[in-house]
Amino acid sequence: xxxxxxxxxxxxxxxxxxxxxxxxxxxxxxxxxxxxxxxxxxxxxxxxxxxxxxxxxxxxxxxxxxxxxxxxxxxxxxxxxxxxxxxxxxxxxxxxxxxxxxxxxxxxxxxxxxxxxxxxxxxxxxxxxxxxxxxxxxxxxxxxxxxxxxxxxxxxxxxxxxxxxxxxxxxxxxxxxxxxxxxxxxxxxxxxxxxxxxxxxxxxxxxxxxxxxxxxxxxxxxxxxx
Numbered sequence: 001x002x003x004x005x006x007x008x009x010x011x012x013x014x015x016x017x018x019x020x021x022x023x024x025x026x027x028x029x030x031x032x033x034x035x036x037x038x039x040x041x042x043x044x045x046x047x048x049x050x051x052x053x054x055x056x057x058x059x060x061x062x063x064x065x066x067x068x069x070x071x072x073x074x075x076x077x078x079x080x081x082x083x084x085x086x087x088x089x090x091x092x093x094x095x096x097x098x099x100x101x102x103x104x105x106x107x108x109x110x111x112x113x114x115x116x117x118x119x120x121x122x123x124x125x126x127x128x129x130x131x132x133x134x135x136x137x138x139x140x141x142x143x144x145x146x147x148x149x150x151x152x153x154x155x156x157x158x159x160x161x162x163x164x165x166x167x168x169x170x171x172x173x174x175x176x177x178x179x180x181x182x183x184x185x186x187x188x189x190x191x192x193x194x195x196x197x198x199x200x201x202x203x204x205x206x207x208x209x210x211x212x213x214x215x216x217x218x219x220x221x222x223x224x225x226x
Contacts, residue, residue: 003138005100013100013135017192020088020103022095024073031096042164044097045134045141049162052090053145056081061217064202070195083146084130088193090145091132100135104142105187108170125184127205128198131169133189142167 005013016023022031034051035044059080068074072092075081081089084103091101108129131144143162147170152159162168169183 005135010100010135012191013102014095014098016092016095019067019071019193019195020092020095020101020191021071021073022092024092026076027073027089027092028096030076031093034093035097041097041099041136044164045094045099045136045143046162046164048093048097049090049143049145049164049168052086052093053147053159054149055079056086056089056145056148058082058086058147058151064199064206067195067199070193070198082130083126083144084128084193084198086145087130087132090143091134094132094134102133102189102191103193104131104133104189105129106131106183107185107187109182109184128187128201130193134164136164141165142169144169146170 004010021027030051031048035047039047056075057080060082062069062080062082062085069081070084070088072085072089075085075089084105087103091103094101105128108126109124129146131142131146133140133142135141141162141164144160145162147155147157147160149159160168160170
């Protein structure tokens with residue numbers, strides 16, 4: 001069932017946030033340059049998704065102890081980010097075009113991490129995995145712009161596409177039919193990234209990584225070496 005959002009709810013998901021900072025000049029320029037002004041909301045949502053998915057490299061080795069890891073404009077400036085930062089940027093880019101957007105979270109069982117990443121994390125459960133929900137054609141659509149195309153090629157899975165209408169969450173199987181990603185716990189949706197909370201949660205859930213020197217770590221290079 002589809003329905004328009006009430007005005008007050010629509011503003012909640014189209015106005016800038018502290019981390020989904022769609023009013024930042026660089027974010028606005030990125031979002032406006034990526035799509036044609038006369039495109040439909042569905043077309044814009046699809047094109048912006050791909051711009052974030054492939055234009056920003058996935059990097060799980062970012063510091064979870066600094067706020068900029070979760071801020072859209074900072075992820076754009078860095079050219080890389082992990083799932084929450086990329087979801088934040090995609091939401092911000094959609095808001096630039098008046099498309100209501102929010103971030104969602106779930107715990108995900110990841111069967112195909114690199115061996116080095118799994119060793120650092122101490123688990124194959126990614127807690128508080130971030131994705132984006134956009135309100136298009138009268139309903140909320142889920143999309144995960146996490147893994148860029150070059151990384152997907154190295155781990156043997158096709159990039160996840162989003163047409164602006166059909167939900168695009170992570171692949172349940174890789175290109176050879178092996179289990180890839182499984183959502184195990186829904187954490188809900190938020191109008192902005194709860195960054196301070198996430199920083200505390202990441203410190204608890206991934207205590208193994210807190211003392212590691214993650215500088216210079218690159219998942220694509222690790223995937224090539226497996």
